[in-house]
Amino acid sequence: MPQPPAPRRTAGRPARISREEIIRTASRIVSEDGVDRLTMRRLATEVGSTPMALYHHVRDKEELLVLLLDDYADRSLHRPEPPPADPRERILTAAVAIHDVLAACPWIVEVLTADDLLSASALWFVEQIVAGLADCGLTLEQAVHGYRAIWYFTAGEILVRATSARRRATDDRPTYRDRVFAGLDPAELPHLSRIAPRWAPLTAQDTYEQGLRALLDGLLDQAPG
Amino acid sequence: MPQPPAPRRTAGRPARISREEIIRTASRIVSEDGVDRLTMRRLATEVGSTPMALYHHVRDKEELLVLLLDDYADRSLHRPEPPPADPRERILTAAVAIHDVLAACPWIVEVLTADDLLSASALWFVEQIVAGLADCGLTLEQAVHGYRAIWYFTAGEILVRATSARRRATDDRPTYRDRVFAGLDPAELPHLSRIAPRWAPLTAQDTYEQGLRALLDGLLDQAPG
DNA sequence: GCTAGTTTTCTTACATGTATAGAAACTTAC
DNA sequence: GTAAGTTTCTATACATGTAAGAAAACTAGC
Numbered sequence: 001m002p003q004p005p006a007p008r009r010t011a012g013r014p015a016r017i018s019r020e021e022i023i024r025t026a027s028r029i030v031s032e033d034g035v036d037r038l039t040m041r042r043l044a045t046e047v048g049s050t051p052m053a054l055y056h057h058v059r060d061k062e063e064l065l066v067l068l069l070d071d072y073a074d075r076s077l078h079r080p081e082p083p084p085a086d087p088r089e090r091i092l093t094a095a096v097a098i099h100d101v102l103a104a105c106p107w108i109v110e111v112l113t114a115d116d117l118l119s120a121s122a123l124w125f126v127e128q129i130v131a132g133l134a135d136c137g138l139t140l141e142q143a144v145h146g147y148r149a150i151w152y153f154t155a156g157e158i159l160v161r162a163t164s165a166r167r168r169a170t171d172d173r174p175t176y177r178d179r180v181f182a183g184l185d186p187a188e189l190p191h192l193s194r195i196a197p198r199w200a201p202l203t204a205q206d207t208y209e210q211g212l213r214a215l216l217d218g219l220l221d222q223a224p225g
Numbered sequence: 226m227p228q229p230p231a232p233r234r235t236a237g238r239p240a241r242i243s244r245e246e247i248i249r250t251a252s253r254i255v256s257e258d259g260v261d262r263l264t265m266r267r268l269a270t271e272v273g274s275t276p277m278a279l280y281h282h283v284r285d286k287e288e289l290l291v292l293l294l295d296d297y298a299d300r301s302l303h304r305p306e307p308p309p310a311d312p313r314e315r316i317l318t319a320a321v322a323i324h325d326v327l328a329a330c331p332w333i334v335e336v337l338t339a340d341d342l343l344s345a346s347a348l349w350f351v352e353q354i355v356a357g358l359a360d361c362g363l364t365l366e367q368a369v370h371g372y373r374a375i376w377y378f379t380a381g382e383i384l385v386r387a388t389s390a391r392r393r394a395t396d397d398r399p400t401y402r403d404r405v406f407a408g409l410d411p412a413e414l415p416h417l418s419r420i421a422p423r424w425a426p427l428t429a430q431d432t433y434e435q436g437l438r439a440l441l442d443g444l445l446d447q448a449p450g
Numbered sequence: 451g452c453t454a455g456t457t458t459t460c461t462t463a464c465a466t467g468t469a470t471a472g473a474a475a476c477t478t479a480c
Numbered sequence: 481g482t483a484a485g486t487t488t489c490t491a492t493a494c495a496t497g498t499a500a501g502a503a504a505a506c507t508a509g510c
Binding site: 010011012013014039040041051052055060061 | 495496497498499504505506507508
């Protein structure tokens with residue numbers, strides 16, 4: 001049983017492709033042809049390798065997409081100059097910035113359920129939100145929970161909205177939702193029945209910032225002072 | 226060109242399988258062996274048919290999963306008896322009920338991004354929320370937007386949480402998040418660095434209801450009175 | 451040089467969702 | 481009865497993610 005003697009530099013076959021090259025090429029494919037055209041086979045040929053070789057650099061396709069999103073966020077998120085003086089406005093600005101960048105990312109649905117947002121530049125915005133909540137009188141624990149609430153709200157808004165947009169794009173039939181809302185029983189569901197004709201346009205409105213302000217108001221009420 | 230003469234009953238080859246039978250069988254497979262074992266081929270053989278025959282009853286596998294979720298929600302959602310007298314409590318009760326049932330559904334991630342929740346029994350809860358918000362003084366439009374904010378928050382919480390739980394279950398390596406939080410720069414991100422050691426347990430806590438109350442407080446502040 | 455060990459790459463194979471084309475089984479009109 | 485039309489089902493085929501294992505290309509120790 002030979003001892004594995006701590007290799008000083010690099011043992012083994014030298015790598016011909018790198019994670020960075022994979023991400024760079026995948027990013028180009030996505031921006032040129034859309035996320036649907038990003039296949040492991042095509043990516044492999046475009047980096048001059050074979051599909052299975054990619055799997056030594058990314059765990060699976062989902063991890064690749066998360067890395068792509070981080071890369072995208074790093075390039076798209078720009079810090080506000082100067083940051084607002086009021087901590088409440090700093091929080092709102094940071095959350096809206098994250099929201100707008102993610103909502104503009106067409107392949108977001110495949111990825112966003114995967115994990116927190118953790119790119120280097122995104123973390124700065126997280127810091128702004130946590131710090132702003134703390135500056136408003138919340139404890140650090142409360143601030144973390146508050147940030148998570150904002151993140152849940154943001155991710156949910158983006159996902160629900162992106163999915164229904166995609167569904168409309170790939171299907172011109174009336175949606176299941178439309179059919180359900182057309183057949184509501186006014187006796188059982190009076191409010192829904194009354195608003196049913198306006199449900200689609202109402203829920204198509206962008207109310208992210210309005211909801212975010214409400215959530216933030218409620219979170220700040222938790223502060224002792 | 227023969228006129229298609231309005232068929233009185235049913236023309237064409239009679240169906241051997243029904244949408245109901247498909248959903249029933251799929252539901253059994255999922256409850257017995259998990260959602261990963263639900264394949265169109267297996268489902269087809271278990272209903273005594275072929276894979277492509279299923280596609281005359283459901284558009285694709287995603288729609289099948291949405292139908293499964295609706296079926297599950299219909300069987301799992303129970304109305305509170307009696308409903309709380311206070312409208313604010315009615316809203317909270319309804320939202321928490323939806324949340325808890327969905328969060329307990331293991332295959333939720335595959336489906337929840339698909340659409341609103343529209344099963345018959347779920348709609349009753351939506352009605353409760355919209356009605357409660359209206360009773361608290363919001364206009365009907367504001368109430369719909371308020372419901373949507375609650376839905377975004379709820380869906381986001383469930384999705385983010387379910388995904389990270391699944392990731393922990395299928396992978397024992399330290400997560401990407403752990404590695405990022407271990408290497409934060411205290412000068413750049415002071416609050417995050419300070420809370421980093423406690424980030425994992427803090428974000429593992431169930432704070433759904435707490436966040437929901439904050440959001441609801443903020444939404445009700447929008448009421449004119 | 452040679453051997454063992456390590457890391458990366460390549461080959462092959464399989465399970466899966468589903469597109470496509472056409473056959474089968476019915477109803478209606480004649 | 482036959483023919484046309486309609487709906488459902490079947491057979492075949494393909495693109496995709498990726499598991500399994502062998503092969504390749506290196507380093508370290510002799």
